[in-house]
Amino acid sequence: MMRLFVIGAALIGGGLAATSTYAVPSTAPTNAAQLDPAPVGMSYEFFTFPSYHTNVTATPQCEKNLKDASGTWLPIRIGGTTQDLSYTVASDKDAPKILKFEPSFMKLAGQYEGSVTLGLNRGHNDVQNTVAAARSAKEQMPNLLAIEMGNEPEYFKNDGQPIAKGTWDAATDAASQASWQISIGKAVGNIIQASNSLQNPPQWGAEQLLNAHNSSAIGYVKTFSHHNYPGGSIQSLMSHANVVKNMNTFRNDVAVAKRAGKQYVFGETNSATGGGAANVSPSFGAGLWVADVCLRAATLGISRLYFHHGTIGACQYCWWGRYSMGAPYYGAMFATAAFGGGTSIVPIDSGNSRHAAYVIFGADGKPVRAALYNSDYFAGSGSRGNHVFVLTGLTGESVKTKKLSAASATSRVDQGASPTWGGQKYEDGTCKITGTETRETVAVEGGRASFTVGASEAVLVYL
Ligand SMILES: *[C@@H]1O[C@H](CO)[C@@H](O)[C@H](O)[C@H]1NC(C)=O
Numbered sequence: 001m002m003r004l005f006v007i008g009a010a011l012i013g014g015g016l017a018a019t020s021t022y023a024v025p026s027t028a029p030t031n032a033a034q035l036d037p038a039p040v041g042m043s044y045e046f047f048t049f050p051s052y053h054t055n056v057t058a059t060p061q062c063e064k065n066l067k068d069a070s071g072t073w074l075p076i077r078i079g080g081t082t083q084d085l086s087y088t089v090a091s092d093k094d095a096p097k098i099l100k101f102e103p104s105f106m107k108l109a110g111q112y113e114g115s116v117t118l119g120l121n122r123g124h125n126d127v128q129n130t131v132a133a134a135r136s137a138k139e140q141m142p143n144l145l146a147i148e149m150g151n152e153p154e155y156f157k158n159d160g161q162p163i164a165k166g167t168w169d170a171a172t173d174a175a176s177q178a179s180w181q182i183s184i185g186k187a188v189g190n191i192i193q194a195s196n197s198l199q200n201p202p203q204w205g206a207e208q209l210l211n212a213h214n215s216s217a218i219g220y221v222k223t224f225s226h227h228n229y230p231g232g233s234i235q236s237l238m239s240h241a242n243v244v245k246n247m248n249t250f251r252n253d254v255a256v257a258k259r260a261g262k263q264y265v266f267g268e269t270n271s272a273t274g275g276g277a278a279n280v281s282p283s284f285g286a287g288l289w290v291a292d293v294c295l296r297a298a299t300l301g302i303s304r305l306y307f308h309h310g311t312i313g314a315c316q317y318c319w320w321g322r323y324s325m326g327a328p329y330y331g332a333m334f335a336t337a338a339f340g341g342g343t344s345i346v347p348i349d350s351g352n353s354r355h356a357a358y359v360i361f362g363a364d365g366k367p368v369r370a371a372l373y374n375s376d377y378f379a380g381s382g383s384r385g386n387h388v389f390v391l392t393g394l395t396g397e398s399v400k401t402k403k404l405s406a407a408s409a410t411s412r413v414d415q416g417a418s419p420t421w422g423g424q425k426y427e428d429g430t431c432k433i434t435g436t437e438t439r440e441t442v443a444v445e446g447g448r449a450s451f452t453v454g455a456s457e458a459v460l461v462y463l
């Protein structure tokens with residue numbers, strides 16, 4: 001792995017700006033992580049999915065903007081706490097307090113142009129009902145990528161889910177997952193997305209399930225999914241060192257899953273649980289976290305991250321709603337553009353500083369983009385610091401850059417302080433791109449170029 005080599009200081013614009021130097025590999029190193037065609041995805045809470053996709057004007061345009069940045073429709077996952085509900089085809093004999101959903105739900109999900117992972121019910125302990133739902137999904141959804149059975153099973157007991165009557169712990173859940181994988185897998189094939197836990201590995205996770213399961217149960221697993229909501233303040237959330245630390249919690253679980261030939265995804269993630277934290281999740285700092293966590297997770301081999309979207313109008317971390325955009329959407333755009341259909345990625349920063357640098361390689365193994373992020377916290381008062389990233393190993397005479405910025409890390413769209421991405425914004429209510437795209441040209445001399453990135457800003461370099 002590349003490391004930063006020099007830490008020095010340079011006078012920039014009258015202020016003292018720290019400099020660090022990063023070597024851009026001329027070809028993808030053998031340890032570069034392979035990239036999914038579209039690592040940045042969205043998770044729609046099960047019961048809100050139809051509204052997002054039929055009754056929120058911004059949704060199709062916001063999804064299309066992301067598609068245009070990467071060349072691939074963003075993958076979606078439909079699930080969450082409300083996935084553990086019953087499927088019904090006709091007669092309605094169950095208790096009325098049990099939520100139901102119908103084949104029209106699958107039909108709507110099947111119309112999405114990207115891949116869909118669908119979360120189904122295990123909590124109610126009615127395997128035949130879930131087999132019927134899975135069959136219907138398989139029939140009506142040409143875009144079906146994977147099926148989950150049960151959301152965050154470690155909470156089944158507390159939530160009073162019937163399946164958790166009696167003993168319910170990681171071991172009983174593992175046995176339950178195995179037997180459901182076999183039942184559902186026999187009906188629809190090896191497309192199971194297993195685990196789906198929120199509590200960190202190794203207590204809950206891929207390794208624990210791989211150890212507990214026999215080959216028939218594992219044969220039906222396509223992906224392992226974990227959920228992750230780091231929480232904290234804007235400053236701690238967006239800190240690059242904290243992002244690295246949090247992602248390292250998953251390093252072993254991802255590696256174990258990959259050795260078993262399975263993909264690893266974050267089936268649900270976002271800045272804070274419960275729809276987000278009011279003073280943190282709508283901020284530009286949370287948007288910078290989105291950008292950095294996507295890039296860092298990808299370097300570990302996490303294939304896709306599905307950012308969760310809950311109740312419309314009561315969703316602090318949402319990328320958009322009916323009336324307003326969310327600043328985190330800008331971070332998603334940055335990460336999506338950085339991946340941009342690339343083939344592999346490496347981090348070239350030390351992993352323990354406030355500054356992040358990643359290189360993305362194309363199919364020919366040549367570097368195509370570098371993503372630079374200065375996670376120094378700027379809350380809007382005093383002068384904004386910056387950091388100079390010196391990249392070496394560049395070719396050509398100049399490179400273009402595009403900047404992700406806002407007035408401060410605390411900026412919020414709904415408070416009149418929208419971030420900009422390459423000088424452009426997304427219009428409230430429609431998600432239409434406004435403004436003219438700005439790219440700067442930076443000279444390369446002797447294979448080196450310097451990029452000044454403000455505190456709480458990120459820059460994408462097109463190599
Ligand atoms: C669409 O959203 C509006 C605004 O919340 C709501 O009043 C209406 O009932 C919704 N329509 C449907 C079909 O869900």
Ligand SMILES: *[C@@H]1O[C@H](CO)[C@@H](O)[C@H](O)[C@H]1NC(C)=O
Nearest residue numbers: 178179182213214215216217
């Ligand atoms: C795996 O365990 C299941 C019971 O959960 C059993 O039906 C199946 O035969 C086992 N498969 C193998 C290969 O042992």
